[in-house]
Amino acid sequence: MGIVIKQSGWNLAITAAGFVLGALNVLLLATTYLDDEYYGLWGYILSTAFLLFPLMSFGIHNTIVKFYSRYDHKNERDSFLTQMLLWPLVIIIPVFILIYIFYDPIRLYIANRNQITSDFVWSIAIIAVFQAYFEIFYAWTKVHMKTIGGNFLKEVFYRLAATIMLIFLALDWITQVQFIYSLVLIYGLRAFIMKLVAFKTYTPQYQLGKIKASKDLINYSLLMIVAGSVGTALLDLDKFMINDYLIIDNISWYNVAVFIATVIAVPARGMAQIMHPLTAGHFNRGEIKEVEHLYKRSSLNLSIIAGFLVIIIICNVNEFYQLMRPEYRVGIPVVMLIAVVKYAESLLGSNNAILYNSDLYRVTLWLGLLLAVLAILLNMWLIPIYGLMGAAISTCIAYVLYAFAKAFYVYHKLHIHPWTARTSLSILLILTFIAVFYFWDFNWHPVLNIFLKSVLLTIIYVLIIRKLKLSIEINELLRKYMP
Numbered sequence: 001m002g003i004v005i006k007q008s009g010w011n012l013a014i015t016a017a018g019f020v021l022g023a024l025n026v027l028l029l030a031t032t033y034l035d036d037e038y039y040g041l042w043g044y045i046l047s048t049a050f051l052l053f054p055l056m057s058f059g060i061h062n063t064i065v066k067f068y069s070r071y072d073h074k075n076e077r078d079s080f081l082t083q084m085l086l087w088p089l090v091i092i093i094p095v096f097i098l099i100y101i102f103y104d105p106i107r108l109y110i111a112n113r114n115q116i117t118s119d120f121v122w123s124i125a126i127i128a129v130f131q132a133y134f135e136i137f138y139a140w141t142k143v144h145m146k147t148i149g150g151n152f153l154k155e156v157f158y159r160l161a162a163t164i165m166l167i168f169l170a171l172d173w174i175t176q177v178q179f180i181y182s183l184v185l186i187y188g189l190r191a192f193i194m195k196l197v198a199f200k201t202y203t204p205q206y207q208l209g210k211i212k213a214s215k216d217l218i219n220y221s222l223l224m225i226v227a228g229s230v231g232t233a234l235l236d237l238d239k240f241m242i243n244d245y246l247i248i249d250n251i252s253w254y255n256v257a258v259f260i261a262t263v264i265a266v267p268a269r270g271m272a273q274i275m276h277p278l279t280a281g282h283f284n285r286g287e288i289k290e291v292e293h294l295y296k297r298s299s300l301n302l303s304i305i306a307g308f309l310v311i312i313i314i315c316n317v318n319e320f321y322q323l324m325r326p327e328y329r330v331g332i333p334v335v336m337l338i339a340v341v342k343y344a345e346s347l348l349g350s351n352n353a354i355l356y357n358s359d360l361y362r363v364t365l366w367l368g369l370l371l372a373v374l375a376i377l378l379n380m381w382l383i384p385i386y387g388l389m390g391a392a393i394s395t396c397i398a399y400v401l402y403a404f405a406k407a408f409y410v411y412h413k414l415h416i417h418p419w420t421a422r423t424s425l426s427i428l429l430i431l432t433f434i435a436v437f438y439f440w441d442f443n444w445h446p447v448l449n450i451f452l453k454s455v456l457l458t459i460i461y462v463l464i465i466r467k468l469k470l471s472i473e474i475n476e477l478l479r480k481y482m483p
Contacts, residue, residue: 014148018155019263021163026259029166031252031324037116038176040243040251045120045183047239048110049127056095057132058088059224063217064139066280066357071211078204079211084136087221092129099125114248123184130187137191137198143280149197153190155269161186223365224356237372238391241379246387254388257331260313260320261338267305268346271298279353291354292416299349299418300426301471306346307430308461310339312454315437319446319453330388337392341399347427349418351406360413367409371402422470429464433457 030039064084071077099106103121111118138150165182168174174182211217239258242251282290313320314336321329354360375398382390411417437457442449465471466478 014151014155018159019266021156021159022259025159025162025166026256027320027324029163029170031256031328033166033170034176034179034252036249036252036327037114037247038180039255040114040248041116041120041180042183043239043251043255044114044117044243044248045124045127045180048124049131051237051240052125052128053131053135054225056088056092056128057135057225058091059221060084060087061132061135061139062224062356063221064136065142066220067217068143068280074205075207076211079207081140081202081204082206082208083211088132088136091225092132096125110243112244114243116248117243120180123181126184127187130184130191134187134191134194137194140198141201144201146201150194153194153197157190157193158186161189223362237375238379238395241376241383242388242391245383250388253328253331254334254391256324256328257334257388257392258338260317260331261335261342263313264306264309264339264342265345266309268302268342271302271350279350280357283354283358288414288416291350291414294350295354295416295418296349296420297471297473299347300420300423301473302346302349303423303426304465304471304474306343307426308458310343310430311433311437311457311461314339314434315457316450316453319441319449322446333389334392337389337396341396344400344403347418347423348403348407351403351410351418354410354414355406358414360410363409367405368402371398371405374398374401425468426470429461429468433461 030042034042064081068077068080071080099121106121107118110121134153138154141147141150162183165174165179165186169176169179239251239254242254279291279294282288282294317332317335321332375394378394378397379391382394384390386393407417437453440453442452444452462478466475469475
């Protein structure tokens, strides 16, 4: 776990910094200087682009991670990487042609409920392409165990650029429409910088020679389009479908709630960057015991760290919303439900890395597709009845079912699972903290309440975790910084 802890630590710090910037953008600048409809449009454009990006990437970012370590010779690796850059064009060019031909029907469809979305069809498609190539170049660096630079670009660069553009908006240097169009430039620049980082890490000699197991590469890439679409759909589909049933302002309120809960996923996102290439390497060498060890340790450590964030967020959620306009309070139940989603994701540890880098991905893809269809049907049923709460319920049901179905399938096939008795104890500890501290508040200013309550919760939680000795890695870190 040494390299995992080292790079995960850096990635966690970078991801946390990104979320601090995100909090500045989401909770202060955007809610102050963007009208609710433009804030909702921002969320809609990015969610729709993220739904498209697995298709635009042709699944190549996952293919690189899984297959790169199988090629031992430089010529093979160079030919492999060269073709990985070109394969997405097989999808991108036809999609752009179709958008050009059917531009007006597409505009009418997405503007069915909110006319403001109709002018940004090309922006959505172009951002999806930039996101696709960013992930491809990021995977290029991951296979060389270089994740920190890419993670900085992924988590900090975009949010910092958005902060700058929001400040320009606050100073009346740009309009709200220009801010929305600036997203295209930001994602394009990020993809270009990621390309420079990738080529600095490893510069291939371009060649189009035949690569071994090309049929396996194509099959895997096609299935990864489905896998990526399912994973993204379960997280971004709700915002896309809210646009079909509610006024676009609701997406802005939903965005704030989702952002608050998504902080819980920071540790998992930090660890995932290094877990995928490590797991792929273990599978390619037949080291199933090492895979199981990473599975259990990652689940336990993420359960403890993400669980702490669950406690902080849920126990302070009412104070968070006292700092915003009253209409945003509709998102409080949404925070609770999305928190369950993000914590379930953390409990799985390296489950996704195991599935994407083994031969198990085929069945789970179709399972995921089935649950994505379930999510669509639930959204169609519940959003008209319960509004934002309906979208959150749909996401929670679909994602939690999908998450634990994946864990069951790994257990069924490999006879390994991520949970131990210590994992169960950490869950019990988290539930106890929430039950004890949720209804307990100071009668002061919300910011002071949040600060004091968080400090108190942190001290008690750390002392208990240290006393129980749930995790060797976490206890070693605590001993290092708290002698």
